[in-house]
Amino acid sequence: MDEDREIARLHKVFRTIRELVRDRGYLVSTAELEMSLDEFRETYSKNRHIDRQSLIFAAGRENDENDKLLVFFAEDESVGIKPIKRICERMIVEGVVKGILIYQKQLTPSANKVVQELAPKYQLELFMESELLVNITKHTLVPDHEVLTVEEKKTLLARYRLKETQLPRIQRTDPIARYYGLQRGQVVKIIRPSETAGKYVTYRLCW
Known part of the structure; x- marks a missing residue:
């Protein structure tokens, strides 16, 4: 047994x-x-x-x-x-x-x-x-995450005229960050469902 x-x-x-x-x-x-x-x-x-x-x-x-x-x-x-x-x-x-x-x-x-x-x-x-x-990413309370490429990160910062330090942060020790193997400086796109807009997108910088 x-x-x-x-x-x-x-x-x-x-x-x-x-x-x-x-x-x-x-x-x-x-x-x-x-x-x-x-x-x-x-x-x-x-x-x-x-x-x-x-x-x-x-x-x-x-x-x-x-x-x-x-x-x-x-x-x-x-x-x-x-x-x-x-x-x-x-x-x-x-x-x-x-x-x-x-x-x-x-x-x-x-x-x-x-x-x-x-x-x-x-x-x-x-x-x-x-x-x-x-698999923690399959939990109903965990939104979809997408790791941005280097070029996608540059485009994001340029579009909103941001410095990367102005983005909200996610710690490397965060379970989701560990799942995706995020390294310091990488940006993850977080997509949450929204009743009004269909979806709500935020970004976090791995730190």
Whole structure:
């Protein structure tokens, strides 16, 4: 029973992280996005156990072969320096500067320090499995978000004759900012329904 619950739990994480990667503009197959629990169990479960290493995957963009993302799953409940260094080595070997590490319970202070030292050359984002059980962007109270390109940001500021510091802010630690991988200086467009205008649009600067 515990094994079945764990498999069902990891299936939710599996689905959410692929939705997150897709929503950032990377290529993810429809088969992976729509994989049922039974298909997930058949594909990844051996003796009613999921080897988290088998869940590791890479994703690229259709129009930019140099922009790739590696997603790692930590096997140990507590992640120390050694797993982080193995991740770094793989990113270096594959020429990838963006990564996401999904861990079970905690990172040691020394592992956290290594991750911080990687920046800004290597971006390794950290998500706990429990944070990915539900896709927060699908909540009925969360409006649609669109991350602006550099050109779209320039057009926005020019149109309204604004400096970027005049825009309302969203913190990098905000759950939505983390979902979309917002970096400092990026602008996100927020679209809310409006009874009078049909929709109400605002913008926030990641800070």
